[in-house]
Amino acid sequence: MQSSDAKGKKGRVSVFPEKGRLKIRLPRQYFPKGEQPRYALGMEDNEINWARANRIADRVQLDLEDGCFDESLEKYGINKKIEKTNHTNIVGISSSVLPTTSLSTLEIYEMYLEYKESNISITYFHNQYKGTYLRAIIEATNTVGSDAIKIRNWLIENRCALHAKRTLSVIDKAYQLAIKRNLISCNPFLDLHQDVDLKKANKEINQNDEIDNDVDVLDKAKCYTWKESLIIREYVKNRPGIAHWYYVISFRFLTGCRPGEAYGLWWCDIQWDKECIIIRRSYAGSIRKFKPTKNNTARRFPMPKNGELWNLLKELPQGEPNECVFKTKTGKIIMSQVMSDKWCGDSTVRMNGIIPELIKQGKLKQYYPFYNCRHTFVTHQIFDLGREPEIVNAWCEHSDAVSRKHYRDVSSYAMQANPELPANYNQTLSEVDILKKQLAEMQKQLEELKEKKQES
Secondary structure, eight states: OOOOOSSOSTTSOEEEEETTEEEEEOOGGGSTTSOOOEEEEEEESSHHHHHHHHHHHHHHHHHHHHTOOOTTOGGGTOTTOEEOOSOOEETTEEOOOOOOOOOOHHHHHHHHHHHHGGGSOHHHIIIIIIIIIHHHHHHHHHHHOSOHHHHHHHHHHHSOHHHHHHHHHHHHHHHHHHHHTTSOSOOTTTTTTTTOOGGGOOOOOOTTOOOOOOTTTTOGGGSOOHHHHHHHHHHHHTSTTTGGGHHHHHHHHHHOOOHHHHHTOBGGGEETTTTEEEEOEEEETTTTEEEEOTTSOOEEEEOOTTSHHHHHHHTSOOOOTTSBSSBOTTSOBOOHHHHHHHHHOBGGGTBOOHHHHHHHTTSOSSOOOGGGHHHHHHHIIIIISOOOHHHHHHHHOOSHHHHHHHHHHHHHHHTTSOTTSOTTHHHHHHHHHHHHHHHHHHHHHHHHHHHHHHHO
């Protein structure tokens, strides 16, 4: 075993053994009263761990000298294991007595969250990484403890196969990151997610599930027909108690925007003088925040004067520029769960949903999520009205890669089209204009003949 000077080199972070375990000592000069805290590293006193401990000491030393010491101590894998001495605080850090244990699965995952937060969208981070996955890990470890195999089996038994596989995968990645940072030496979750069989998934279909996935946006079998969309809108408009939902539902059918984009629409986004709408943000109810659109773009949607979309928005009381266009009956921002409850119902409070009621009346055949209003718009434009897919894509951005290419190429042309009329309307209109002009000339000739006859 290696040895270390009992006091360590002056002004340097040092490693020392005690009762078969390794600890770390920080220099007095960085403490307000010359105190010298000691931290347990959770390592046995052996040659391999000495090398790891010295690397940790070097990182701590450099950060202290540079003034960027990690106050949480997680960066060094120390996990606030502070041995009680006469000292109380390092500058800005409170000391406490914690047991000397290795990092737990939950602690490793929480460190992984800090790393992952800046790499993915804020909504997905809070909903999945800090929501679904974290809840599963907490419940699993509280139930079966820290054994990796037991955690795996619990997840498979208590979560659908897909969620179990994804949770095990992120735990695996969290451990891999911790190893790279020299915080741990092994990964008990390595590849445990690979043998989870998704084919055996037996998940109950939940009508509240709103999957933000546009892969099947052109699938006619996954959306309502345009006639059915009119039935839905008419029912909502004339139904006491839910009539105020008519506007946001109609807006989605008429524009094909995503639910969050409708909830995040402000009055300043409606440009009456330019006859268009700017879709530039989305509202995430799960975290109660506005955020950029899915593709981080601001796209224009045409709104011809006195057209259906124009008149729909004119019926609403005009608000302040930074005020949401669509609100609940009480004037609050629309939450996706609230809209889903209105759409599909809520059995816990005996609320009949719009779609189940229409199915009961025989006016609709089956249920589709509220998100699929977007699918209805897209299929109506392409298959019913003959609109070019590139135009519809510029309006909706239903494919990240495709939309970014076509948004630049066809956005100007898209603004010249009218989403409320067939694609061949301009040609038809030209033919009508010709006939009108011919009729006007004939009428003029007849009037001239009448005048000549009267004169004679």
